[in-house]
Amino acid sequence: MTQNIIIQNQNFALHPLGGIFWEEKSMLLISDVHLGKVAHFRKFGAAVPRKAIHKNYILLDKIVADFNPFQICFLGDLFHSSLNKEWELFENWVAKTPAEIVLISGNHDIISPHKxxxxxxxxxQELILNDFLLTHHPEEREGLFNFCGHIHPAIKLKGFGRQNLRLSCFFKSKKQLIFPAFGEFTGTYTLKPKKGDEVFAIVEDEVVKI
Incomplete structure (x- = not known):
């Protein structure tokens, strides 16, 4: 179940897979997919099942089908490392995806732009639309609201006794929203909200405001 929010008079739907749909632009925003990471790990001997390579493409297909966007904007770290066998899978996915695709470069995006x-x-390097600044690394710029990734944010919740739960989340402050990592096997970084921050945790198939 998505969570709908309004930022600067624009409507956004937060999806439990970690993407955001910008209704007025018909644009799907996704960050930190890290395609090729499984193949990268397997190359260096990690015991990751081969079928895990296809998981990100299944998730991408699902979120695209849920919104049918005109454009998809990846906010950096689309690929985890250098070119590997997974590039062919990505080529096939692009060929069957009708939406226009644009990539905001991230620190992991080292594959040749020619490809x-x-x-x-x-x-x-960045994209400015209306009063929104789309980047990979978090940035602050006067007069603009920043959509970004890179951090892989999570929130830590404490239950009864010694129970602790860490959940990926959308982390929103006054002028910025940090996306959770979309990709599998990406890890998270726990953030502590301050007064005025809003946290939208991903709990199974729902986005829940904490």
Whole structure:
């Protein structure tokens, strides 16, 4: 179940897979997919099942089908590392996905821009739309609301006794919203909300405001 929020008079739907749909732009925003990470681990001997390689593409298909966006904007770290066998899977996914795709470059995006150009995918350092600044790393800029990734935010919840639960989340402050990592096997970083912050945790198939 999605969570609908309004930021600067624009409507956004937070999806439990970790993406956000910008209704007025018909744009799906996704961060930190880290495609190729499983293949990268397997190359260096990690015992990760081969079928795990396909999991991200299944999740991408699901979120795209839920919104049918005109455009998909990846907020950096689309691929985890250098070119590997998973690039062919990505080529196939792009070919069957009708939406336009744009990539905001992240620190892990080291694959040659020429490869993306062949697929019709522009690579940008940032993108400004209306009063929104789309980046990979969190940034603060006067007059703009920042959508970003990189951090892989999570929230730690304490229950009765010594029970602790850590959940991936959308982490919103006054002028910024940090996306959770979309990809599998990405890890998280626990953030502590301050007064005025809003946290939208991903709990199974729901986005829940904490």
């Amino acid at each position: 993306f150009d062949q697929l019709g995918i522009p690579i940008l």
